[in-house]
Amino acid sequence: MRKSIYFDKAKKMFVNLDSDMMKQLTTEFPHVDLLGELHKMMMWLQSPKGSKRRGTLGFIRKWLGNAPTKIFDREIDVPQALQGLINKYLEDMWEKSNALPVIALNQRRT
Amino acid sequence: MGEEQRPAGDSFEPATNLSVFWKLSDIDPNTAIIPVGELPIEYRKSIDKGFSTGWSGLDKYLQGIRMGEMTVVTADTGAGKTTFCTHIMVNAAMQGIPVWINSWEMKPVMILRKIASIVLRRPLKCVDFTEEESKIFDNFASRHKVYVNPQTIWTNIDELEEQLKCAKMMGVKLVMLDHLDYLVNTRKEKLHEAIDETVKRLHELAFSLEMHFLLICHPRQTMTGSEEVGMHSLKGSSAIKQYADNIIILHRCARTDTQADPTKVKVRVAKNRMFGIEGNTYLYYVPMWDGYEELGRVSNG
Numbered sequence A: 001m002r003k004s005i006y007f008d009k010a011k012k013m014f015v016n017l018d019s020d021m022m023k024q025l026t027t028e029f030p031h032v033d034l035l036g037e038l039h040k041m042m043m044w045l046q047s048p049k050g051s052k053r054r055g056t057l058g059f060i061r062k063w064l065g066n067a068p069t070k071i072f073d074r075e076i077d078v079p080q081a082l083q084g085l086i087n088k089y090l091e092d093m094w095e096k097s098n099a100l101p102v103i104a105l106n107q108r109r110t
Numbered sequence B: 001m002g003e004e005q006r007p008a009g010d011s012f013e014p015a016t017n018l019s020v021f022w023k024l025s026d027i028d029p030n031t032a033i034i035p036v037g038e039l040p041i042e043y044r045k046s047i048d049k050g051f052s053t054g055w056s057g058l059d060k061y062l063q064g065i066r067m068g069e070m071t072v073v074t075a076d077t078g079a080g081k082t083t084f085c086t087h088i089m090v091n092a093a094m095q096g097i098p099v100w101i102n103s104w105e106m107k108p109v110m111i112l113r114k115i116a117s118i119v120l121r122r123p124l125k126c127v128d129f130t131e132e133e134s135k136i137f138d139n140f141a142s143r144h145k146v147y148v149n150p151q152t153i154w155t156n157i158d159e160l161e162e163q164l165k166c167a168k169m170m171g172v173k174l175v176m177l178d179h180l181d182y183l184v185n186t187r188k189e190k191l192h193e194a195i196d197e198t199v200k201r202l203h204e205l206a207f208s209l210e211m212h213f214l215l216i217c218h219p220r221q222t223m224t225g226s227e228e229v230g231m232h233s234l235k236g237s238s239a240i241k242q243y244a245d246n247i248i249i250l251h252r253c254a255r256t257d258t259q260a261d262p263t264k265v266k267v268r269v270a271k272n273r274m275f276g277i278e279g280n281t282y283l284y285y286v287p288m289w290d291g292y293e294e295l296g297r298v299s300n301g
Helices: A019-028 A034-045 A057-066 A080-096 A099-105 B018-024 B056-062 B081-094 B108-120 B131-143 B157-169 B188-209 B237-243
Strands: A006-008 A013-015 B070-075 B099-103 B146-148 B174-178 B212-217 B246-252 B264-272 B279-286 B291-295
Touching: A006 A034, A013 A034, A019 A034, A019 A057, A034 A057, A080 A099, A080 B056, A099 B056, A099 B081, B056 B264, B056 B279, B056 B291, B070 B081, B070 B188, B081 B099, B081 B108, B081 B146, B081 B174, B081 B212, B081 B291, B099 B108, B108 B131, B108 B146, B157 B174, B157 B188, B188 B212, B188 B237
Parallel strands: B070 B212, B070 B246, B099 B146, B099 B174, B174 B212
Antiparallel strands: A006 A013, B246 B264, B264 B279, B279 B291
């Protein structure tokens, strides 16, 4: 029988939140930054607004359900045919606007 | 008895020349209704592609800075909105684009020092100019048209409109407005309406004056102070999202990822009206000269 999960304010950590539960939460909320959101939860639970909450599993699930997803971190794959057009567009634009020296100036030297 | 009625569509044949139609009727032609084939032939020639932001990664998504558009730049407080926009202004000036910098919360002395730091790649934000540095900066200032608004007191959109018309006559093409809150003047209960009105007007001005505005907007305060800002976070977000042609959101990666390089900044193109291509690129803040670099690459296809 799983022990109940709660936030221990004295120890500043979630008690009984083991790796199995973390894996399960990752599966339930695949596009959420789990560690980042847990960190935010801990901060909130220690704040005046969150001081009266226990930080149970239900609380964690509800929070993750409302959390922003990482979907917008993905790079967009531009279709190959369009990529060619974009590259031509950019080359013409860079040459016409004398941008290439400016771009070179802003590149990190390794 | 009335005349026999015919369907209205019988009066129109396919591809009717409307100018002939107007002549045959007694109705004055309405200049708001023009056949698409009769629009000026110049429209079919090559379009003005605008100019580069100065970073190839960002250009890949924005495809340049075009006249007649407005780009909103937002980020959490202290993330580098003003620095980023100032760097874009310098990049544009180096391409021969006349620019005008308005910052109502940064003194002109700081604007000058930020520009000098970026141009000379030296920490001139906090040290005195040497004679040589002063000469190099003078050389830059004489070759490139960078204008600054030295007034830091509160302004309003009407006054700004007059100033923009003057700037247009002087050839200015790119304008930095730092930031929106200084242009919106109203009591708090009408704040959203005032923001709507101001943003709409700015968009109309950019369009009619054929300039590009870089408008800095502050987001609402995040819950913990370290969340990544999204479009929904913008104060008056509906108007800003609607009227902005492009929206750029900056995010210091180390604020949400303690393992990240502290100088790494995510530059998210959250809206791109012209091409619809959105995505992320990364720049690296250089504290030494208060500007941004990208990892070396120039996309050649």
